[in-house]
Amino acid sequence: MKITFLGTSAMLPTKERNPSSIFIEYGKEGILIDCGEGTQRQMRIKGIKPTKISKLLITHFHGDHVLGIPGLMQSLGASEYQKTLEIYGPEKSSTYIKSMLKGFAFKGKIKYKVQELKNSSKFFSNDDFILYCKGLKHDIPCLAYSLIEKDKLKINIDYTKKFGLTKHPLLGKLQKGKSITYQGKKIDVKKATIKKPGKKISIILDTSPDKSIEKFVLNSDLLICDSTWSSDTINRRGSHMTNLDAANIAKKSKSKKLILTHFSQRYKTVNELLKESKKVFKETLAAEDLMEINV
Ligand SMILES: [Zn+2]
Ligand SMILES: [Zn+2]
Incomplete structure (x- = not known):
């Protein structure tokens, strides 16, 4: 399973970071988690064909997570995309997607279906893995996702x-x-x-810290986590997390590896955030755009 970070910034794109998007490649499945503005270009740079995408998992409908969707769907329509794009997201996803596609002269050449997910559910399963979601604490409905590989x-x-x-x-x-x-x-x-035990990947994007996250991400082999703020701005974190919130979740959930992402544009470098997190949870990495991880 290969995971590529296509966008690792918070609300604003920076010179170094694109808004949120993560691509998971698993056999024939290509799972795109969020599709911030500019995601298509990041995919081109990494040589990931857009037609490889089979599923789009949306955490929530803040612009930094979804503004790339109409462009992506337009490109798929122009690329002889043969699949039905499966779109999963929180409540009102269908309305949001329809409205987005109404905002320009969308040719509607691709087949897609939208499934609105309940706050805590198992929503997909095949021979290789199962997908779960869980509601987070953000300004608007927002979902965490986890992929659990089946034992082989x-x-x-x-x-x-x-x-x-x-x-x-x-x-x-x-x-x-x-x-x-x-x-x-x-x-x-x-x-x-x-027996080769299956791996667990958990993705926690925009949220304020919440006790229930630990249970959802329990024993993750890889935990990808919102780290918008540094611990010294804890009073400003609002509906996001700091680097230390993320490290504490990784530790308490007995996860094996943590990757911090969704950094505020105020940090020109995230070295300090990483250093501090490592004191709480040693196996921490800071995501960079176009970074690749094999799990
Ligand atoms: Zn965000
Ligand atoms: Zn958000």
């Missing part, structure tokens, strides 16, 4: 080769969790496979 079974070749079985369609059955019989001998799935 790897063939224990050292064991199966004792039965003369190294390459065979039957191995596929074992990977599906079923014991098999080969040349009259029973091969137990528990002995013949090794």
Whole structure:
């Protein structure tokens, strides 16, 4: 699973940072989380084809998270996009999307469907992963997302080769969790496979700190978190978080890695924010535009 940070600034774009957008590539699925203004160009720079997008997950409808959507949909329409774009977001998403597309001469060449999500729900599942959302505390309805990869079974070749079985369609059955019989001998799935636990990625964008976030992101392998402010501006944080709020959530939720993002344009460098967070939670990184992480 590859995660690319396409935009890491808060409300205003800066010379170094585009407004919010994150792209997760998982097999055939391309999941775009938010689509701030300029996201398409960031994708071009990274060589990510817009047609790779299968799902658009919207955290909320503040401009820094959604102003790139009409442009993206127009480009998909001009790119022989064969899929139906699945758009997920908070309440009123359908109305917002319709209004956005009414604001210009949209040719409407692509198929899309919008699903408005409940505050706490599992809203998608396939053979590889499950997607969940949860309501956050922001000025307007805003959702956190998490992707939980399903556990996989790897063939224990050292064991199966004792039965003369190294390459065979039957191995596929074992990977599906079923014991098999080969040349009259029973091969137990528990002995013949090794469990590879699935990873958990959590994305918490605009929110004020809230106790319930810890539970939602519990044991994340990667936690991506709003860090609009530095801890010395805690009184101004409003409906956002500071670098230390994020670090504390990472620590309390027993997450493995934290990436701070959504930085206010007031910070020319975020080195101090990073340094301070690391004192609370060592495995912290500060997101940069076009940064890539493999999980
Ligand atoms: Zn924002
Ligand atoms: Zn916001």
